[in-house]
Amino acid sequence: MTRVGRSLNNYGERLAFAAVYGLDKGAAAWRHGGRASTGSLPALKFSFASLARQALKGHTGWPEQWRSPEPKRAYDAVIVGAGGHGLATAYYMAKEHGMRNIAVLEKGWLGGGNTGRNTTIIRSNYLWEPSEAIYGHAHKLWHGLSQELNYNVMFSPRGVMLIAHSHHDEQSFKRHIYANRLAGAQNEWVTPEQAKEFCPLLNIDPSIRYPIVGAALQRSGGTARHDAVAWGYARAASTLGVDIVENCEVKGIHRDSTGAVSGLETTRGPIAARRIGVAAAGATSIVMAMAGVRMPLESFPLQALVSEPLKPVMPCVVMSNTIHAYMSQSDKGELVIGAGMDAYTSYSQTGGLHIATQTLEAICEMFPTLSRLRMMRNWGGIVDVTPDRSPIISRTPVEGLFVNCGWGTGGFKATPGSGHVFAHQVATGEPHLINAPFSLDRFRTGGLINEAAAAAVAH
């Protein structure tokens, strides 16, 4: 039921999105489930003039936003997984490394995994320098992304506030704030009164079970429109010649006599490729096992909920990892609420109801005004978690096979930066300076990057 509910939700959101942007014909194509390839590139640029022209023509001239080609028998490189990270990788491989004969393979539909299920929070206040480099890199790219892609990803730096409920939280957050400032990332400590001024909905009564003693505020953090990020990257990559192949599940990875990768077995036939980049999130362990590579990953359900839509009440993002809840408000008015991770590994894409219940109890305590609000949908995504809660963006022991995974509960915020450096890794075979510390080899050398405290969702 969750899957069905979510896909209906996506459909509704697409219609709403299309209506805002005047994409009536596109919405009609979605409505009929049709995105048949015409073989032509979508050359139409979004601008005020093109919107006006389409309006005068009754919105009959909008082309499809990306091609849906049949897969070719061979590519120079193949990316596995058409979520935000995979699509961004393909886009930067085409744009910055001149690779046009590449494909992105997707088992389901584009952006239908964690990209379409996450709570869209963007921030860069992690603890260690390698983390600040990669999340900071992403943060910079977010700022110009809508212009770069000519697609409104609705990036909204409205501020992210991480709530402290105890003296220990306060000490830990202040350590993060000092580390962030030294690394040039914005982050500041605010008192309960200042926190309430920033977010009037917040309950700062000192008598509640988990009183608010202060907060770490990153004013430059915020949210973006998750589906638009996937669609924008897909459109831009497709325009550059990247083949995006949906409903194409990878069933095996072929290797030649030297052990290097030579291609993939898929549900749409064999595809030859000398370079494969895996960006499969929760399914990474399964795909990598096809090449005989064991991963330091465990896959857990992570749940989220949305409420019925309200008028604007929530001006920022509020997170609490102590009592397992975070919340923001979408531009449609729904309150978007994230829960803590489920306790045990699973691929079920649902999660336990008591986890969501606990989160709503925490939400009601922090925001008592909302206690009678109805929740509309609850779903789960499968997140791949590493032992040190930092991602892996790396070459592997298998020649030609690269992996971008382990983003755990917080990969959305890194989408542009992750794609940008992974494109470098796959295209050149060598790590970008920023992703070098995030090697698979660190689990042998012991060079871990422990971000368990900054990952914000209790593990």
Add this chain to the structure above:
Amino acid sequence: MLLIRCPYCEMERPDVEFKYAGEAHLVRPPNPAAASDEEWGAFLYLRANDKGLHAERWRHTSGCGRYFNCLRDTVSDKISATYKAGEARPRVA
């Protein structure tokens, strides 16, 4: 919510009484001083992360407090067996 049968208490109880404790049957290198970095890394960090039948440890924290093992399908979350620590993994259809 899972219903888990504790093999020590011999009772089915809801999963909130238990704590998940990761993959089962991981064997610590028998001679730690002689183990290579590869062997240590594999023991500490590499995990099967099975999609399907998964052997895992649970601890009955709100009951007897003991660790035991469990076979669970990670797609359907259906539990097919629980068994005491030290016992061999049972065969299930």
